[in-house]
Amino acid sequence: MSIQINNLNQIKWLYKFRNNIELVKENLYDFLIYNIYSPLILREWNRRKNKIPNYINAQVPSFFKSLMEQTLSNEQLQEKIHFFWINKAIQVLSGYQACSIPLSEDNRVEKITYNLLSPKGRNWLYRFKHFQEQGQVPINTGHEAFYAANKFLLDLDLFISLGYLRNCSLLNNAQQSNLTISMSSGCYNGCCHCGYEAKGPVSHMPYPILLKLYFLFDKQTHPAYLYADSDPISYRDPIIGADCGDVIHYVSLKGQFMPSFITKGPLKKENNTALAKVMEKTPVLLSLIDLPGERDVEQNKRRIEEVFDIAKDIPKERLLQMPIVRRYSFDELSKKEKTFQQGVPSFCGRWVDTWTKLKLSDNQKGGNNFADNGVIIKSSGEIYGVSQNLITHRFEWQKLGNIFSVHSQKLKISHFNKYISLKMASWQYD
Numbered sequence: 001m002s003i004q005i006n007n008l009n010q011i012k013w014l015y016k017f018r019n020n021i022e023l024v025k026e027n028l029y030d031f032l033i034y035n036i037y038s039p040l041i042l043r044e045w046n047r048r049k050n051k052i053p054n055y056i057n058a059q060v061p062s063f064f065k066s067l068m069e070q071t072l073s074n075e076q077l078q079e080k081i082h083f084f085w086i087n088k089a090i091q092v093l094s095g096y097q098a099c100s101i102p103l104s105e106d107n108r109v110e111k112i113t114y115n116l117l118s119p120k121g122r123n124w125l126y127r128f129k130h131f132q133e134q135g136q137v138p139i140n141t142g143h144e145a146f147y148a149a150n151k152f153l154l155d156l157d158l159f160i161s162l163g164y165l166r167n168c169s170l171l172n173n174a175q176q177s178n179l180t181i182s183m184s185s186g187c188y189n190g191c192c193h194c195g196y197e198a199k200g201p202v203s204h205m206p207y208p209i210l211l212k213l214y215f216l217f218d219k220q221t222h223p224a225y226l227y228a229d230s231d232p233i234s235y236r237d238p239i240i241g242a243d244c245g246d247v248i249h250y251v252s253l254k255g256q257f258m259p260s261f262i263t264k265g266p267l268k269k270e271n272n273t274a275l276a277k278v279m280e281k282t283p284v285l286l287s288l289i290d291l292p293g294e295r296d297v298e299q300n301k302r303r304i305e306e307v308f309d310i311a312k313d314i315p316k317e318r319l320l321q322m323p324i325v326r327r328y329s330f331d332e333l334s335k336k337e338k339t340f341q342q343g344v345p346s347f348c349g350r351w352v353d354t355w356t357k358l359k360l361s362d363n364q365k366g367g368n369n370f371a372d373n374g375v376i377i378k379s380s381g382e383i384y385g386v387s388q389n390l391i392t393h394r395f396e397w398q399k400l401g402n403i404f405s406v407h408s409q410k411l412k413i414s415h416f417n418k419y420i421s422l423k424m425a426s427w428q429y430d
């Protein structure tokens with residue numbers, strides 16, 4: 001029986017049936033995408049691996065691939081799977097116990113270390129280490145370890161509470177439709193129209209915190225965007241190994257909203273796998289890079305071709321939609337920058353500087369409308385209120401607090417002329 005995975009509960013259901021031969025045969029791609037393994041699944045993967053799309057094969061950890069080169073009984077395989085999850089869970093929980101926020105492999109990023117584990121998380125880590133030393137894993141502990149390290153069935157109770165945000169009036173008042181949670185900060189693309197003037201280094205929000213943030217919102221007050229001064233394709237949490245494809249899968253399966261995904265295309269090879277996973281759940285909008293100079297036409301062409309090649313690798317029934325090329329700003333023949341071809345100017349503030357810099361006429365002014373007069377939670381946990389000064393047309397950013405510092409409570413959103421207070425769900429007017 002082939003099943004359609006449309007929500008997180010169905011993944012839990014899939015996990016229960018990992019030893020059912022019929023289900024494994026029919027749903028192998030989903031078992032692999034959601035990191036669910038059993039001796040049966042590994043043997044089925046090994047039998048069919050040459051016909052499986054690259055991005056799905058890339059999900060299988062090399063440890064499991066190497067197991068298939070050995071002669072092992074089902075019992076031995078099962079034991080190795082339990083050990084894989086125990087080791088992985090220890091690595092994940094220890095990683096978040098001394099987690100540097102924002103996460104980055106670039107040492108130019110200033111690191112502040114936090115412990116993101118809840119008491120339950122610390123307790124589980126302690127127990128897992130005990131069983132690791134003993135060299136044996138009870139079955140229930142093997143399941144717990146799976147829930148502590150699986151990107152899709154991650155037990156969020158293992159991590160600190162962000163519950164105080166739930167009481168934040170602005171984030172819950174249902175009029176606030178333009179909340180942005182930024183998975184990453186910083187960008188390597190260097191587009192000349194960039195309203196944020198984003199540059200490297202790039203840093204990322206810890207994956208469990210990102211998921212927790214999504215759980216705080218309901219259908220009315222969902223975060224509209226996943227990124228602000230970054231290209232979402234760069235997202236990578238090195239502790240659990242999650243990429244933007246995992247985030248999009250998770251968020252869409254949670255069923256709160258379907259995020260839009262706008263990217264300039266892959267920067268590294270590993271981005272291809274992430275992008276394929278994104279395309280299973282939401283349309284990829286390919287917005288082209290705007291850098292003056294000839295190499296950019298070539299770079300854009302390469303990126304478009306690459307993204308369409310990735311789409312071809314996805315089985316038809318899994319591909320949501322072919323990528324959409326959203327903007328083309330270069331004249332290929334003259335190799336010169338042409339125009340911005342977007343509609344009504346909507347994104348104010350810093351875009352105004354960009355328009356002036358590029359000497360664009362009114363009908364060429366464009367931009368994204370996210371973050372207009374909204375709230376952004378950046379990857380470092382800082383909450384910014386953004387509003388437009390109607391006289392200067394400039395953005396006014398105000399730092400409102402930090403999700404990791406529970407005590408910073410006062411928020412002032414000048415556009416709304418209101419103060420709001422975290423923890424107390426009450427409005428205070430200016």
Ligand code: SF4
Nearest residue numbers: 187190191194229230
């Ligand atoms: S991709 Fe986006 S964030 Fe990055 S430089 Fe270009 S416009 Fe700015």
